[in-house]
Every structure is written in structure tokens, then in C-alpha cells.
Amino acid sequence: MSLMMDDIKYFVTVCETLNITRASEIIGISQPALSYSIKRLENELGGNLLIRLKNGIQLTKLGEEFKQRSRRLLYEWEQAQNLANPESGLIQGSYTIAVHPSVALYTLGAFMPSLQSDFAGLDFNFIHGLSREMTEKVISWEADFGIVVNPIKHPDLVIHKLCTDEVTIFHTKNAQDKLIYDQNLAQSQYILKKISKRTSFSGVLSSGNLEVVAKLTSLGFGYGLLPTRVAAQYKQLEKLKEAPVFKDEICLVYRPEKHNNTVSKKIIQTIKSSSF
The missing domain is CATH 3.40.190.10 (Periplasmic binding protein-like II)
Incomplete structure (x- = not known):
């Protein structure tokens, strides 16, 4: 790599760690050398890439944009290096x-x-x-x-x-009157809107992990909003009749x-x- 390509590579490592000390350890150069490398880039680009904070760094708007372009540039450079013998390189x-x-x-x-x-x-x-x-x-x-x-x-x-999948409500026999779901999923919000007028639950169990939702549902802790392919891991789970369905691709x-x-x-x- 040329000096400028090294600078870009170092900058990407800084972006991944958001810490000059950690990045210098990964790269294997001193902190002053890494800081000087970033400064060279900033001089070339005509603006600051980083904001130094007490506990690390933050990218500027220019830094965010240059990070995206840097990843592509490094990829294209690697591809160019493999032109003579692309198969062996890849x-x-x-x-x-x-x-x-x-x-x-x-x-x-x-x-x-x-x-x-x-x-x-x-x-x-x-x-x-x-x-x-x-x-x-x-x-x-x-x-x-x-x-x-x-x-x-x-x-x-x-x-x-x-392939396709379906998200709907699953339960075990004698399940508790609780709703178990991942609040971050659009599928969950869709089903909640569909059932809110006709079904009520005494409480909610929320998890950001569908495997946890499936496990809690399989233990009878409530009614789980789950993709069918995830629920299929537990034979004791069955679909709630007439429950709304969200189709996934x-x-x-x-x-x-x-x-x-x-x-x-x-x-x-x-x-x-x-x-x-």
C-alpha cells in the first residue's frame, strides 16, 4: 500500500474501535504515529474527521461520510491487487x-x-x-x-x-394470560394492532431475542408472537386460532x-x- 492507502486503512480501524489507543494497538504503531496519519488525511480532505472526547472519539459528519467511502476504496484496492490471479486471491x-x-x-x-x-x-x-x-x-x-x-x-x-415465513401467536395448553414478544419488530407491532380490540392480556413479557421469546412461550409463561420457523423448534407450541398473521420474506x-x-x-x- 502507498502511504495514503495506509492512512485510509488506519482510519477505518479507528472508526471500528472509536479509540485511538485501542486502534494503535491493533495496527501495531504508536499513538502519535496514528494521530499524525489521521492528521494527514484531514489535511488532504480539508476538514476534521474526528472529535476527541475524554473517553474516546466521535466521527464528524465528514468522518462518517469518508468512512463509507473508505470501505469501498479499500475493497476496490484489494480487488485490483487480485486482478493478476483473482481465483487464488479470493x-x-x-x-x-x-x-x-x-x-x-x-x-x-x-x-x-x-x-x-x-x-x-x-x-x-x-x-x-x-x-x-x-x-x-x-x-x-x-x-x-x-x-x-x-x-x-x-x-x-x-x-x-x-423463502417465506409467518409471524403469529403461539401458546401451550394452559398458558398464562401474558403476552410475550420482541417490541423492536415491526411484525409484533402489526399483530398487536390487530388483536388490541378483541383480546386483552394481564401483562407483558418482553425480550429482544426471539429464541428467549420462544423458550418462555414453550414453558407456558404466556402467548408468544413468533415466526413459525422459530416456534417449530418446540413441539408443544400451537398456533392461536384466528390469530392475525404477518407474512415474512x-x-x-x-x-x-x-x-x-x-x-x-x-x-x-x-x-x-x-x-x-
């Missing part, structure tokens, strides 16, 4: 897959065995969170692929439907410009052709 590389944790439980097993067999030299990194957050990871170049629920159309993304999302190489295309085809 097969020894790594891919990051952003996936909702509940979706990961029933999708990764469908295609990871094939990928492990076909590309033994590849490393795979999984990051988890809400589907809208995972989609943003793909848009911002932080993840190569996303497997997400109901992605919103975006001009930079290819969206391919993999589970999709593969990716930036097409990142995947013009043979390996990426094979990975995409493997995921698309898997049975979920």
Missing part, C-alpha cells in the same frame, strides 16, 4: 455474512455445508442483529452478504427471495459490484439454490 480470503440470529438458525445449515466443502480455504465471518441493521451493513460495505427479513428496496442492492441481499468474481458468483448460486 479462495484464500474471507466473506462476512450479516444475518438475523433467528434466521441464522434455520438458514445457515442449508448452504454452509456446501460452501465449506467447495471452498475449504475460505473463512466466513457471521455478524448478527435486526434485519434492518444487517441490511445496512451490506449497504455500507461492512458485510458481503445479508440474509434478512423483509428488506426495503435499495438502489445499491440485489434482493433475492429465499427471507431474502439474500448483496451489492452486485462486490461480486463480479467466480467465487462470489458460486457462493450466490449455492445460497439461492438451497432448500430452506
Whole structure:
């Protein structure tokens, strides 16, 4: 890398840690050297990238914008370095897959065995969170692929439907009169609006993890708002009759410009052709 490319790489590490001390340890250079590197970038760009705080740093508006562009620039640079022998470079590389944790439980097993067999030299990194957050990871170049629920159309993304699911209310026999759900999910809000006029519960149990919601529901602590594929892990759960249903689409999302190489295309085809 040239001196400027090193500066950009260092800046990205600072963005990931939001701490100059930690970033310098990861990179393996002194704090003054790292600070001088950032200053070189700021001089080139004509503005401040960082705001120094007592307990770390915060990116400026310019810093936020440059962070996104830096990720893309570094990716394109890596691609350019592999032009002479793209296959060998990519097969020894790594891919990051952003996936909702509940979706990961029933999708990764469908295609990871094939990928492990076909590309033994590849490393795979999984990051988890809400589907809208995972989609943003793909848009911002932080993840190569996303497997997400109901992605919103975006001009930079290819969206391919993999399978469907349904979110509704599940319960066990003699379940307590409580409602158990994840307040952060749009599906939960939709179902709550549908049932509010005809059904009332004595209380609420809330969790940001659908596996926890499913477990509590299976123990009879209440009525759980769950995707059918998640509820299927517990045989004692049954759907509440005439409960409202929210239909989900589970999709593969990716930036097409990142995947013009043979390996990426094979990975995409493997995921698309898997049975979920």
C-alpha cells in the first residue's frame, strides 16, 4: 500500500474501535504515529474527521461520510491487487455474512455445508442483529452478504427471495394470560394492532431475542408472537386460532459490484439454490 492507502486503512480501524489507543494497538504503531496519519488525511480532505472526547472519539459528519467511502476504496484496492490471479486471491480470503440470529438458525445449515466443502480455504465471518441493521451493513460495505427479513428496496442492492415465513401467536395448553414478544419488530407491532380490540392480556413479557421469546412461550409463561420457523423448534407450541398473521420474506441481499468474481458468483448460486 502507498502511504495514503495506509492512512485510509488506519482510519477505518479507528472508526471500528472509536479509540485511538485501542486502534494503535491493533495496527501495531504508536499513538502519535496514528494521530499524525489521521492528521494527514484531514489535511488532504480539508476538514476534521474526528472529535476527541475524554473517553474516546466521535466521527464528524465528514468522518462518517469518508468512512463509507473508505470501505469501498479499500475493497476496490484489494480487488485490483487480485486482478493478476483473482481465483487464488479470493479462495484464500474471507466473506462476512450479516444475518438475523433467528434466521441464522434455520438458514445457515442449508448452504454452509456446501460452501465449506467447495471452498475449504475460505473463512466466513457471521455478524448478527435486526434485519434492518444487517441490511445496512451490506449497504455500507461492512458485510458481503445479508440474509434478512423483509428488506426495503435499495438502489445499491440485489434482493433475492429465499423463502417465506409467518409471524403469529403461539401458546401451550394452559398458558398464562401474558403476552410475550420482541417490541423492536415491526411484525409484533402489526399483530398487536390487530388483536388490541378483541383480546386483552394481564401483562407483558418482553425480550429482544426471539429464541428467549420462544423458550418462555414453550414453558407456558404466556402467548408468544413468533415466526413459525422459530416456534417449530418446540413441539408443544400451537398456533392461536384466528390469530392475525404477518407474512415474512427471507431474502439474500448483496451489492452486485462486490461480486463480479467466480467465487462470489458460486457462493450466490449455492445460497439461492438451497432448500430452506
